Amino acid sequence: MADIERQFHEDRMLRDAARQLLTNGIDRLRGEGEAPALPARALGEAKDGTAQLLDGAVGFTRAHKAGLGAGLAVGLAAAVGWIFRDRVADAVHALSSQPALDDTDDDQP
Secondary structure, three states: HHHHHHHHHHHHHHHHHHHHHHHHHHHHHHHHHOOOHHHHHHHHHHHHHHHHHHHHHHHHHHHOHHHHHHHHHHHHHHHHHHOOHHHHHHHHHHHHHOOOOOOOOOOOO
16 A cells, blocks of 8 residues: 555656646747737748858858859750740751752662
């Protein structure tokens, strides 16, 4: 019986400690979430995140200049090809519909 009572008291102490932790956490969050502090903190975090993103992008660009240049060239060529797709298709069709040049002479036996 003593073991059961001891276990009961230990469980009650753990429950009270957990309740106190939860109450302290809620009180702390309520104190941090006051109206003037929340927008200022959110703005500060957004600025920090933007600065980190910019630093990462600049570092990536410096490390991969050739790949980015090639990707830009391919993208630009694709865009130009798409814009002038009708003219390119007409030119390819005109070239493919011309009769082939025959190198054999039909006059000689």
